[in-house]
Amino acid sequence: MKVIVTGGTGMIGTAVVNRLLERGYQVMVFTRKKGLPADTEKALSYHYWNVDAGEIDREAVLTADAIIHLAGAGVMDRPWSAKRKNVIVNSRVQSGQLLADTLLSAPNRLKVLVSAAATGWYGADPEVPNPAPFTEAWPAAPDFLGACCRKWEESTEDLVQIGIRVVHLRTGIVLGPGGGVLAALKQALKWRLAVIPGNGRQVISWIHLDDLVSLYQAAMEQAVYKGSLNAVAPYPVSNAQLVQTLAVARYGTAFMTIHIPAVALKWTLGERGSEALKSCTVSAQQLLACGFEFRYPDIQAAARALMTASGF
DSSP: OEEEEESTTSHHHHHHHHHHHHTTOEEEEEESSSOOOOBGGGTEEEEEOBTTTTBOOHHHHHHOSEEEEOOOOOSSSSOOOHHHHHHHHHHHHHHHHHHHHHHHTSOOOOOEEEEEEEGGGSOSOOSSSSOOOBOTTSOOOSSHHHHHHHHHHHTTGGGGGGTOEEEEEEEOEEEETTEHHHHHHHHHHHTTEEEEETTSOSEEOEEEHHHHHHHHHHHHHOTTOOEEEEEOOSSOEEHHHHHHHHHHHHHTTOOEEEEEOHHHHHHHHTHHHHHHTOOOOBOOHHHHHTTOOOSOOSHHHHHHHHHHHTTO
8 A cells, every 4th residue: 555645754754654664554755855765675765746836746646545644834933924924824735735636637546635734723712711622613713823724624625526535633732752842841851840831721732642643544544534633632731731740750849840921932932922822622522433542641641651752
């Protein structure tokens, strides 16, 4: 079975590629770099595409059995200038449209496309006591990330009309040893500091990298997964709980908690500061109804595994 992976060199993509190779799939990684040699022993090959120029390896797309679509520019790693916002949106929407247009233009054998999506679809929790978690039925939020996520999902939806199963995994905060949130916290934790943004009460809907990789595999292989699904663990936590649980897993009680004032974050990060302070409670019930079994359903188990894997 031939599987295309876009965005296959990031933290999530690398883990997905490794999992697929371990399971005996033939993996074709789409990349902007030309001439990368294939690893025939691992059934791994590299195929050039350039989304901005509309260039793609048509033969690879039309002969693939499945696509795992992870491509997209980083959201929080740079200031949100107008130019950067365009990059964030276009890297997701144009890449999805390029894949869809290629598949719609000629006969192909694709059975399923599993695309990254994000809980940024939902915006912030409603300002009411104990708000109900967001379910997949909620409309996209009327803000930058909400609009981005809506266009992102829409970019590949036409494939459903030609019988291709399309899955959008609305992913929360990914906890993995190779980057993401843990990389941002790692330096402070090395100094036994648990650094918490704002008051720390904002809810974080998260998922361990291993569970996310297993979910991509399950969504690719099993027809029960379709449409938009929240890719989050069943037990969200507050930001303070997240950071302090990681610190406890490493140091027991021998650490100091520091809060970064909300005004400082907003001044330093600009519009991104509001995202860092946002509470977003997302339901995993639909994922559980599909039969997905989490290896790390709670933050305590995830923290212990992360501390071991990340070499603290």
